[in-house]
Amino acid sequence: MARPAGQGEHTKKRIAMRAKALFEQKGYSAATMDEIREAAGASKGSIYYHFKSKEEMFLYILELTMLDWIDKWAAISAPLGTATDKLYALADHFASDFQNPLMKAAEEFGGSEAADPAVHERLLELTRVHYPIFRQLLEDGMESGEFERMDVGELMYIVLGLMGGLGVAYYELGAEQIAALYRRSIDILLRGIRGVGADG
Amino acid sequence: MARPAGQGEHTKKRIAMRAKALFEQKGYSAATMDEIREAAGASKGSIYYHFKSKEEMFLYILELTMLDWIDKWAAISAPLGTATDKLYALADHFASDFQNPLMKAAEEFGGSEAADPAVHERLLELTRVHYPIFRQLLEDGMESGEFERMDVGELMYIVLGLMGGLGVAYYELGAEQIAALYRRSIDILLRGIRGVGADG
DNA sequence: GAGTTAATAGACCGGATGGTCGGTTTATGG
DNA sequence: CCATAAACCGACCATCCGGTCTATTAACTC
Known part of the structure; x- marks a missing residue:
């Protein structure tokens, strides 16, 4: 030794x-x-x-990043009560920590490198670790009557897409405006899916 | 000669x-x-x-693609009356023609290559050719009372982000489901921004 | 301090890749 | 025909990049 x-x-x-x-x-x-x-x-x-390789290093980094993001979210969401509150917080968390360009790199990585299907599979797995968080949140909101009952999977993709897509403004808007944009988009989304029993 | x-x-x-x-x-x-x-x-x-180079070739291709997309949109939107109808059609057009992975390639191109700021600028310009279309559509909708009056720029980014972001489902859903997803997201969006004067 | 091994160093390699260059073909005008 | 230039060809080059290999260092045991 x-x-x-x-x-x-x-x-x-x-x-x-x-x-x-x-x-x-x-x-x-x-x-x-x-x-x-x-x-x-x-x-x-x-x-x-x-x-072992550049590939493996990238996957390692991606994994650390995702796990860290989930940990932080657990801490953020713990004290929050309603699904509505959590949704705003999630958008915020997404905007600040997640919107970073590492995901773009991951897309590039998956699109070209990763001829090895096993690598590709692992990448997809890592890219989707936050899916359950969104799904659970939306289900909870429907359960509580905050959100209208609808296809959870479909709504999950829409919210996920909205969150990810708002990054287009990344190059043109400052951090504060981006954050405001995320909140505003949740405003609109909420008006669109608000359950009958909710007030607003 | x-x-x-x-x-x-x-x-x-x-x-x-x-x-x-x-x-x-x-x-x-x-x-x-x-x-x-x-x-x-x-x-x-x-x-x-x-x-002249690979770079220039890519830019050339991107330009052709964008111009073609705009031309097609002009043909599609011409017979349409309301901003609401146009919004659905635009989502459809975006989903089928635009959501293609060439834009991913463009992001990759901009993120890494294009050390030359002039190239980068031209890329951004090409990437934004459809911005005015969205803006105009939203303005028209507000003018007609179909959409609530609000910050057009902000809403434009939200709609743009939504359209672009829905591509996350690209690897997991079929073309038909994707199209349905786009329509569904517009449903929700419309409920969220519907003007007071509109029925529905 | 001898032995051992995790950890670090950096010269080097093979292959791939964007780009070049001199030459060739082919249509056109005189 | 023949000169001319657009269009095309493909061998070749310079460079870069991921990855390897051997050597060395430093920390620990005995």
């Missing part, structure tokens, strides 16, 4: 975080391993000691 | 169309010039005779 300091894990995380920033800025394929190496202040050898 | 047959233009279009298909299938960077060459049944020399 030797050097079980476990410092390697720290290095791995550091590399991942710097790489994440690069993936967000430049997309998957345009962020080269050499740029990552430089940004992380590590060596090629070290990087490939921790990660 | 010699060989002013103008057949070159035909070849250029052919190359562009085959390349477009490849860009849609594989994304910008993953579609290689050699694949394009093979698919187009042309030579490297011929391709670079017609296009």
Whole structure:
């Protein structure tokens, strides 16, 4: 036995975080391993000691990011009561943490790389971890009468699409205006799906 | 003067169309010039005779696509009366013609390539050609009382985001279900922005 | 301090990719 | 015909990029 300091894990995380920033800025394929190496202040050898490949590194980063997002959401949503409140909070959470361009990189990754179907499958899985959160929220809202009863799956895709799609304004609006846009869109959505029993 | 047959233009279009298909299938960077060459049944020399670079070729294709989309929309919307009808038709047009993965490729292109700010600017310009269509439609609807009066720019981004974002379901739903999803989302949207003077 | 091994370093490689270049074909006008 | 230029061809190039390999360092045990 030797050097079980476990410092390697720290290095791995550091590399991942710097790489994440690069993936967000430049997309998957345009962020080269050499740029990552430089940004992380590590060596090629070290990087490939921790990660089998660029693909695997990206998946690792994506997983960390998604899990972190879910954790944060759990903390945010815990004290909230109504589905309506939660929906606003979810939009906010989505706008601030999720709307980041890492998802664009993931789309690019899935669209071109990942000839390996297993990799593609894992990617899809990671991309969908937040689906159940939306679905549950909408179901709860219907249950409580806040939202009109309707096809949950369909509504889930619509809300999901709305949240993801509002990112188009990313390049043209500031962070504050984006946040306002998300809230406003929820206003409209709520008026559109408000249950008969709800007031407003 | 010699060989002013103008057949070159035909070849250029052919190359562009085959390349477009490849860009849609594989994304910008993953579609290689050699694949394009093979698919187009042309030579490297011929391709670079017609296009200065891969970048320029992509921009050319994007422009053709957008202009074509606008033309088709003009034909579709001409006989339609109300803004509400037009909104449904626009969603349909968007879903069938626009939701195609060329826009994903454009995002990838803009996110990584296009270090040249001029190229990036031209890309943004092309990406936004349909903005005025949405804006005008919404303004008309407000004018006629079909839609509630509100900030047009904000609503435009919301509708735009909704349309673009619904593509998340692309990998999981069939074409018919997608179309239904678009219609359903417009149903909800309309309930959310319906003007006081409108019936429904 | 000798032995061991996790961890790091960085020179190097093979292949792919966008792009070039000199040459060839083909239609047209004189 | 023949000169001319548009259109086309394909071998070749320079570069970049993901990944490998060998060597070295540092931390731990005995």
